[in-house]
Amino acid sequence: MLTYTGKCHCGQTEWEVVTDDKIEGHILCHCSACKKLSGGEYTLNIVVPKDQCKLTKGELKEYVYKGDSGNEVICYYCPNCTTHPWHHQKVQGEKFVVRSGLLEGADSFGVFGEVYGKERWSFQPGVAKDLA
Ligand SMILES: [Zn+2]
Ligand SMILES: [Zn+2]
Numbered sequence: 001m002l003t004y005t006g007k008c009h010c011g012q013t014e015w016e017v018v019t020d021d022k023i024e025g026h027i028l029c030h031c032s033a034c035k036k037l038s039g040g041e042y043t044l045n046i047v048v049p050k051d052q053c054k055l056t057k058g059e060l061k062e063y064v065y066k067g068d069s070g071n072e073v074i075c076y077y078c079p080n081c082t083t084h085p086w087h088h089q090k091v092q093g094e095k096f097v098v099r100s101g102l103l104e105g106a107d108s109f110g111v112f113g114e115v116y117g118k119e120r121w122s123f124q125p126g127v128a129k130d131l132a
Contacts, residue, residue: 004103005056008083013058015085017048017098025112026100027131030120033065037075037084041124042114044101053086053096060085067091 002022007014026044034043060076067073067089075087086096100106113131120126 004105006085006099006102006104007057008078008081008085008102010078010081010083012080013060013078013083013085014056016054016056017046017086017103018052018054019046019048023100023103023109025110025128026106027112028114028128029116030114030118030124031068031116032119033067033073034116035119041121043099044106045097046100047092047095048086048098050088050094050096053098055085 002019004017004019004023005014006017023046027046028042029045030042035041037043058078061079063075063077064072069091071089071091073087073089075084077084083102084099085102086098088096100109111128113129114126115132117126117130
């Protein structure tokens with residue numbers, strides 16, 4: 001088991017994510033919700049059992065929207081600076097989608113794959129295999 005830590009921009013919230021093995025790489029998500037929520041062309045993510053994601057400082061607020069499947073997606077964010085450490089797609093059961101770019105050491109994780117490539121903007125080259 002490995003423990004990765006993260007903290008928000010303002011420092012009011014901090015968290016830990018435990019993985020069974022070394023992170024195999026970020027999953028780039030090009031969906032329209034990620035673009036809106038991040039202001040970027042894609043987000044960096046890993047999928048982790050939710051009981052392995054722990055807030056260690058502060059409190060998070062929830063923003064809920066309906067995903068493509070029609071199921072709710074609950075985004076957890078710092079109420080002060082809006083950094084978003086993870087979200088819960090109800091369709092994924094007991095797993096959280098963790099914003100892996102916010103974890104300490106994120107620069108060294110590499111890229112595992114990409115999702116929502118059909119919504120990738122034209123200036124953005126594909127950098128890894130398409131997973132969905
Ligand atoms: Zn914050
Ligand atoms: Zn997305």
